[in-house]
Amino acid sequence: xxxxxxxxxxxxxxxxxxxxxxLAFSIYLFxxxxxxxxxxxxxxLMTAAAFVLLYLSFNMKTLKKAxxxxxxxxxxxxLLIAFLTGVTSMLFGFPFLTQFFEYVQxxxxxxxxxxxxxxxxxxxxxxVLGAALTIILTIAEDDK
Amino acid sequence: xxxxxxxxxxxxxxxxLIPIIYKYTKRIHTGWFVLPLPLIxxxxxxxxxxxxxNGDVMHYSMPWVPSLGINFDVYLxxxxxxxxxxxxxxxxxxxxxxxxxxxxxxxxxxxxxxxxLMFMGAMLGVVMSDNLIVLYVFxxxxxxxxSLLISYWYQREKSIQGALKSMYITVFGGLSMLGGFSLIYxxxxxxxxREIIANVDLVTTSSLFVPAMLLILLGAFTKSAQFPFxxxxxxxxxxPTPVSAxxxxxxxxxxxxxxxxxxxxxxxxxxxxxxxxxxxxxxTLLWGSVSAVRQKDLKSILAFSTISQLGxxxxxxxxxxxxxxxxxxxxxxxxxxxxxxxFHLINHATFKGSLFMTAxxxxxxxxxxxxxxxxxxxxxxxxxxxxxxxGLLSMAGIPPFNxxxxxxxxFTGTLNVMNYEMIDLSTWGIIFPVVAVIASIFTxxxxxxxxFKTFTGKFKPENYDVKVHEAPVGMLISPAILGALVIxxxxxxxxxxxxxxxxxxxxxxPNITEQIEVNFSLWHGxxxxxxxxxxxxxxxxxxxxxxxxxxQTQFYLNERDPFNNLYDHGYNGLIKGxxxxxxxxxxxxxxxxxxxxxxxxxxxAGYTMFRSDAxxxxxxxxxxxxxxxxxxxxxxxxxxxAVPFINNRITVIVVVGVIxxxxxxxxxxxxxxxxALTQLLIESVQxxxxxxxxxxxxxxxKEVFKPGFSLVNMGISIAVGAFVTIMALSAFAMGSEAGxxxxxxxxxxxxxxxxxxxxxxxxxxxxxxGLDTLLEILVLAIAALGVVSLIKLRFTGREDV
Numbered sequence: 017x018x019x020x021x022x023x024x025x026x027x028x029x030x031x032x033x034x035x036x037x038x039l040a041f042s043i044y045l046f047x048x049x050x051x052x053x054x055x056x057x058x059x060x061l062m063t064a065a066a067f068v069l070l071y072l073s074f075n076m077k078t079l080k081k082a083x084x085x086x087x088x089x090x091x092x093x094x095l096l097i098a099f100l101t102g103v104t105s106m107l108f109g110f111p112f113l114t115q116f117f118e119y120v121q122x123x124x125x126x127x128x129x130x131x132x133x134x135x136x137x138x139x140x141x142x143x144v145l146g147a148a149l150t151i152i153l154t155i156a157e158d159d160k
Numbered sequence: 161x162x163x164x165x166x167x168x169x170x171x172x173x174x175x176x177l178i179p180i181i182y183k184y185t186k187r188i189h190t191g192w193f194v195l196p197l198p199l200i201x202x203x204x205x206x207x208x209x210x211x212x213x214n215g216d217v218m219h220y221s222m223p224w225v226p227s228l229g230i231n232f233d234v235y236l237x238x239x240x241x242x243x244x245x246x247x248x249x250x251x252x253x254x255x256x257x258x259x260x261x262x263x264x265x266x267x268x269x270x271x272x273x274x275x276x277l278m279f280m281g282a283m284l285g286v287v288m289s290d291n292l293i294v295l296y297v298f299x300x301x302x303x304x305x306x307s308l309l310i311s312y313w314y315q316r317e318k319s320i321q322g323a324l325k326s327m328y329i330t331v332f333g334g335l336s337m338l339g340g341f342s343l344i345y346x347x348x349x350x351x352x353x354r355e356i357i358a359n360v361d362l363v364t365t366s367s368l369f370v371p372a373m374l375l376i377l378l379g380a381f382t383k384s385a386q387f388p389f390x391x392x393x394x395x396x397x398x399x400p401t402p403v404s405a406x407x408x409x410x411x412x413x414x415x416x417x418x419x420x421x422x423x424x425x426x427x428x429x430x431x432x433x434x435x436x437x438x439x440x441x442x443x444t445l446l447w448g449s450v451s452a453v454r455q456k457d458l459k460s461i462l463a464f465s466t467i468s469q470l471g472x473x474x475x476x477x478x479x480x481x482x483x484x485x486x487x488x489x490x491x492x493x494x495x496x497x498x499x500x501x502x503f504h505l506i507n508h509a510t511f512k513g514s515l516f517m518t519a520x521x522x523x524x525x526x527x528x529x530x531x532x533x534x535x536x537x538x539x540x541x542x543x544x545x546x547x548x549x550x551g552l553l554s555m556a557g558i559p560p561f562n563x564x565x566x567x568x569x570x571f572t573g574t575l576n577v578m579n580y581e582m583i584d585l586s587t588w589g590i591i592f593p594v595v596a597v598i599a600s601i602f603t604x605x606x607x608x609x610x611x612f613k614t615f616t617g618k619f620k621p622e623n624y625d626v627k628v629h630e631a632p633v634g635m636l637i638s639p640a641i642l643g644a645l646v647i648x649x650x651x652x653x654x655x656x657x658x659x660x661x662x663x664x665x666x667x668x669x670p671n672i673t674e675q676i677e678v679n680f681s682l683w684h685g686x687x688x689x690x691x692x693x694x695x696x697x698x699x700x701x702x703x704x705x706x707x708x709x710x711x712q713t714q715f716y717l718n719e720r721d722p723f724n725n726l727y728d729h730g731y732n733g734l735i736k737g738x739x740x741x742x743x744x745x746x747x748x749x750x751x752x753x754x755x756x757x758x759x760x761x762x763x764x765a766g767y768t769m770f771r772s773d774a775x776x777x778x779x780x781x782x783x784x785x786x787x788x789x790x791x792x793x794x795x796x797x798x799x800x801x802a803v804p805f806i807n808n809r810i811t812v813i814v815v816v817g818v819i820x821x822x823x824x825x826x827x828x829x830x831x832x833x834x835x836a837l838t839q840l841l842i843e844s845v846q847x848x849x850x851x852x853x854x855x856x857x858x859x860x861x862k863e864v865f866k867p868g869f870s871l872v873n874m875g876i877s878i879a880v881g882a883f884v885t886i887m888a889l890s891a892f893a894m895g896s897e898a899g900x901x902x903x904x905x906x907x908x909x910x911x912x913x914x915x916x917x918x919x920x921x922x923x924x925x926x927x928x929x930g931l932d933t934l935l936e937i938l939v940l941a942i943a944a945l946g947v948v949s950l951i952k953l954r955f956t957g958r959e960d961v
Contacts, residue, residue: 045837050917053833055925061841068848088948091941098934113930117916131916133926136933140926143937147944148845154951155852 024073031073038066046141050129056137060144067149076157087153090146098139101132162220164234167201167244168288168298171281175274182270190269191259194277198255201284202248205241212241213659215666219290219354228293229351235290238663242502243287243411243418245660246509250410251280253638257517258402260635261524272312276403279305283411287418292341292351299337299383302415303330306407310399322395325727329382329392337379337419343372344426357425357670364430373427376419377436384416386474387444390467391723397459401520404459409466409512414505417470420477421501421668429484438478442595444471449602451721453609458519458529461606462512465555468603469508472570476501479573479592482580483669493576495669500569502664506656507554507562507649514642515551515610518544521631521639522614526624531609536619541630545615547643554646556607556700557600557693562650564693571596571689597692604700612704654679758876762883775886778893788829796822809854817847834921 046059071079102113117131161169174197182190208218218236225231236244255276262269282305285298304327311323341351347366348356356363363369380386385393396408407413420437427433448468455461480498521544522537523529538545554563574592621628649656657679703710745756769775799818806812820843827836907920907928917923925933 049919049922049926051919053837053919055834055919055922057925058834058837058841061838061845065841065844068845088944091944095938095941098937102930102934113934115915115927115930119916129916133915133917133923133930136926136930137922140933140937143941147937147940150944151947152845152849152852154948155849 027073031069035066035069038069039063042066046137049137050131050133056140057144060141061148063141063145064148064152068152071153071156076153079153087146087149090142091150094139094142094144094146096139097142098136101136101139105132161222162234163204164218164220164236164288165222165232167204168234168281168285170197170201171277171284175277175281178273178277179270182273186264189259189264190273191255191262194273195252195255195259197277198248198251198280202245202252205244205248208236209241209245209659212236212238212663215663224294229345230293231291231352232294233290233352234288235354236288237667238660238665239418239421239667240287242506242660242664243414244284246414246506247280247283247287247411250406250509250513250642253513253641254402254406257405257520257635257638258400260632261402261520262400272309272400275305275308275312276406279309279407279412283415286415290353292344292353292356295353296334296338296341299379299415300331300334302412303327303334303383306330306396306403306412309403309407310396312400312403313398316398318395319398322392322398326392326396329389333379333382333389336375340372340375340377340379343368343375347372353422353426360426363426369427369430370432373430373433374436376423376427377440380416380419381440382416383419384413384470384474385444385467386416386440386471387447387467388723388726390444390448391721391727393467394455394460394463394721395724397457397463401459401516401523404462405513405516405520408463409516410509413466413470414509417473417477417505420474421664424477424481424668425484425670428481431485434478434481434485436478437481438475438592441471441473441475441478442592444468445475445599446471446595446602449599449606452606453602454718455606456531458522458531458534458610458614459516461531461610462515462519465603465606466508466512468599469504469512469555472599473501473505473508475592475596476504476570476573477668479577480668484671486580493579495665496569496576497573498665498668499661500566500573502661502668503562503569503653503656504566506660507566507646510642510645510649511551511554511561511563514547514639514646515555517635517639517642518548518551521635524635525626525631526628527626528624531613533620533623534614535617535623536615537628538615540619540628543630543636543640547636547639548615549611550643550646551639552607552611554650556604557696560650561646562653563646565650565653567600568689568693571692575688593692597695600692600696601699601703604696605703608700608704609707755872755876758880762876762879765887766883769887769890774890774894776890776893776897778889778896781892781896786829792822792825792829796826810851813847813850813854816850817843820846832921834919 042059042062042065045054045062046056047054049055049059067079067083070082101115105114105116106112113136115131115133115136117129117133119127119129122128174194178190178194181193185193211218218234220234222232222234255273258272258276262272279302282298282301286295286302289295289298307323307327310326311319313319344356344363345351347368348359348362350356350359363372382389393408393413397404399407424433445468448464448466448471452461452464452468455464476497480495480501483494483498486494519529522534522541525541526534526537528534550561554561557563557567571593574596577592578589580589619628745752796819799815799822803812803815803819806815820839824836824839824843827833827839907924911917911920911923915923915927917927
């Protein structure tokens with residue numbers, strides 16, 4: 017007898033919408049970090065949560081098809097970015113991990129703060145995202 | 161490096177070359193390349209003997225570790241000279257003997273000669289070094305090399321046993337000796353023996369005098385096989401016979417005697433030294449001679465005989481130390497014992513060396529050393545028989561051989577004890593001559609057994625596996641030379657008196673040099689000593705005649721030394737006991753180790769707090785508690801308390817999740833927005849992970865989870881909780897008392913100013929304390945990789961780990 021496959025139309029439809037909201041919120045949290053609650057860690061976790069949501073409602077195959085990344089590379093890349101941020105300041109004769117910031121006027125966006133803390137936070141974001149997804153999906157995939 | 165330094169170092173240098181020589185000259189016995197070295201050293205030393213006899217000493221220094229006062233000082237006086245001559249002289253003879261004893265085709269000669277050269281160099285170092293630490297280093301090298309030599313035939317179980325036993329006992333003594341040397345350094349401020357003797361007052365007045373003395377004597381007694389540490393020597397007879405002859409009769413076992421003699425000027429003169437040394441010697445003398453009678457193996461008899469003779473020498477050294485106690489009284493009464501000790505030392509080395517060698521010849525030519533099988537060898541091996549007879553007569557103390565003289569002097573020494581004006585010696589001193597006579601009777605008895613059982617009686621060819629014949633000439637040279645010395649020293653003892661014995665006595669008793677007269681006469685009239693000898697010979701002969709009667713008793717049949725059982729039981733007990741102790745606490749259960757750790761932390765930290773009286777509660781700076789806090793805390797506490805009582809794993813996960821979300825609410829309440837966000841997300845991810853892991857639990861063990869209950873565990877967890885609470889309260893109280901400002905003010909003031917951000921938490925994380933964050937994401941990365949490698953790369957069960 018062929019196993020019946022449940023058709024979670026409601027869930028799938030909802031997740032398709034909600035995951036975009038969650039992803040958008042996670043990106044907001046990431047960029048808001050310097051002046052409001054948020055930052056790379058929370059943003060990364062939130063993004064991971066959105067992907068986990070996708071995984072829970074669909075399945076591994078679909079997720080892999082939708083996100084054809086290797087999450088291991090995110091970890092390495094994030095670490096590299098965070099580390100290089102620190103090294104860059106050394107190139108200019110400052111101690112390791114000295115951060116700089118500048119306020120600039122950009123058309124349509126008004127006063128915007130540009131800071132070297134942002135790439136550092138991006139490194140944190142990528143490592144957290146990669147690590148959380150790697151851990152969860154590795155354990156989940158081990159279903160044989 | 162002076163000539164004397166080269167003397168000590170040259171055996172080691174040759175030992176390095178031996179494997180190379182052995183490899184390229186397989187056709188020539190390696191012993192021939194070794195033989196010249198001890199001979200040259202012996203000739204060199206004896207060419208210096210006249211200077212030493214005149215009272216000169218040779219002393220050369222070479223810095224080794226000058227900052228610690230450790231210098232490679234060589235010092236050659238009478239005592240060192242005597243020992244160095246014994247080591248090189250008998251060393252030459254033993255190596256000559258070994259060339260014929262060990263076959264170049266079947267034995268691993270390179271190992272043998274490397275070990276024996278190491279031993280020779282170490283022994284020379286022991287007797288010639290003036291620095292206690294250098295002496296100790298060489299001392300341990302003798303222990304190691306002698307163990308290597310005992311286990312030369314390492315395929316045999318008994319050789320390994322014997323080597324281990326001798327190693328354990330001598331190293332135990334060596335280490336305590338090191339302790340004694342360190343104490344001496346504490347007292348006298350120098351490792352140099354000459355300086356210590358020069359400042360002997362520092363030592364004798366110190367409270368560390370007796371501990372240092374006991375520790376050093378422990379080292380000397382273990383090395384010289386004194387009672388009850390003698391048990392390693394009979395087991396060391398598994399070594400090849402040249403080794404037994406060299407190490408266990410002439411040199412190594414006398415290292416302890418050398419040490420006692422060398423340190424007599426330091427410790428001698430105290431009643432403790434007198435009693436410990438002389439009584440230990442007496443007990444060893446008696447025990448060794450009685451045990452020797454019970455043995456059935458030629459080398460075992462000789463081993464116990466060595467123990468007994470060493471006891472004799474130690475007794476004499478103990479008695480002679482009274483000469484320092486009665487300082488300034490130039491009386492022959494006191495120093496005769498030292499003279500006897502030195503004389504017997506030489507004699508024992510000569511006759512015991514030759515006896516071991518003849519025993520080795522008998523073993524080599526007949527294939528057995530069992531006296532119950534041997535017999536009637538007199539006509540078959542006439543030369544061996546003659547040499548043995550000379551050695552045995554000397555050992556038994558029969559005129560005109562040198563043993564007779566030294567035994568007479570021994571009796572004189574023990575009789576003198578009765579005239580000592582020390583505590584109770586006029587009454588208790590009688591023990592000394594009585595024990596001496598009894599021990600001499602047994603000595604006579606085992607000499608008789610050795611002689612008659614081996615050489616007389618009927619020759620029974622069926623007892624032997626090989627055709628019995630006389631040994632080759634080369635093998636007989638060495639014992640013959642030693643036998644000849646026995647006779648020469650017996651007939652003309654005075655050639656030794658002022659050449660070597662007087663300088664030795666000068667070394668042992670440095671303060672009463674001039675008055676000492678050394679004179680031996682083979683015939684000294686009818687006196688008490690001679691009658692004692694008559695008693696010895698008469699009773700000994702009687703006992704031998706009656707041997708048939710007492711040889712059936714348990715005493716004779718059960719030959720093993722009772723102290724061996726004690727040692728074996730102690731050894732096994734030590735292993736069993738340590739295993740038992742290990743088993744008690746190393747249960748392998750993680751639970752038990754947690755119990756240890758927590759108990760230890762509570763006890764240690766609690767006691768520290770109790771000691772420094774750090775308990776404090778301060779309610780002044782406590783903030784107001786809002787109703788929300790109360791509500792949150794109640795739910796939090798209830799959820800926490802519920803966890804241990806839940807019987808279902810999924811419920812536990814859910815309740816733990818509740819605790820996590822309560823924690824997030826706490827953060828909200830305390831206005832930590834970032835923390836609250838992170839906590840919420842982490843908690844969600846964690847619950848998902850727990851659930852995933854729970855799905856993977858093996859199906860077989862899907863029994864209902866039942867939390868166990870243990871009063872001890874509850875007690876410990878309550879104690880930990882209470883302790884942490886008390887510690888937190890006390891820390892809070894102390895913190896508000898100390899009145900330091902928090903560093904947070906700086907961050908609040910400068911977050912926008914210096915880092916351009918309003919979110920202080922984030923600014924601290926990425927800017928002020930960015931390094932921590934960098935390393936924390938590294939931790940995350942490592943954890944992820946760990947999970948990947950644990951799950952994806954795990955073994956399928958077929959690979960070897």
